[in-house]
Amino acid sequence: MTSMDVSLKEMMSVDGAVGAAVVDYGSGMALGTLGGSKDLDLQVAAAGNTEVIKAKLRTMEALQLKDGIEDILITLGGQYHIIRPLSGRGGQGLFLYLALERGRANLALARHSLRAIEEKLDI
Template sequence: MANIDISLKEMMAVDGALGAVVVDYSSGMALGTHGGSKDLDLQVAAAGNTEVVKAKLRTMESLQLKDAIEDILITLGSQYHIIRPVTGRSGKGLFLYLALDRGRSNLAMARHQLKAIEERLEI
């Protein structure tokens, strides 16, 4: 079991990591951040990606899909952004957000590592 700080450090250890956040999507607030830059404001990313998660959940409800989001991937020209809802009972309403440099990362490995980090996270 890992706490938020440990999970953020593990996320930043993923090859190509630019920034990592644990977000409460009911409020859009970042519970913890690591990394980021003047070009990657993690507080803004947390709030903005909250809207992405909420929109997807509303769409799934409208479509009456009885499934759960595993992760949401946004690909940019130079970056990957991965959003992974926390599925554990103690993490309900949270998601992990990881921004990666596309040229220095392996997307499949990053998704695999983020899943393992999410499974160990204990709030």
């Protein structure tokens, strides 16, 4: 098991990473962040992406889908944003957020890395 700080460092080691966060989607608050820039405020991203998760969960409930979200991908012109809800017992109500520079990132490897980071994370 790894700590949140180690997990954030592992997230930032993914090719193309520009910002990483562990977020509580009950409150919209980032519990931990690493990276970011003047163009990527991770606190604002945490709050905004909380709304994305909540909207998807409401939609799934309305559709009576009995499934869980593995991840949500938002593709921008120059970036990928991956939102991965934690499914482990200690991670209920939390998600990993990773912003990647699109030109330097390998999306499949980034998703694989987030899955592996999630499995080791102990909160």
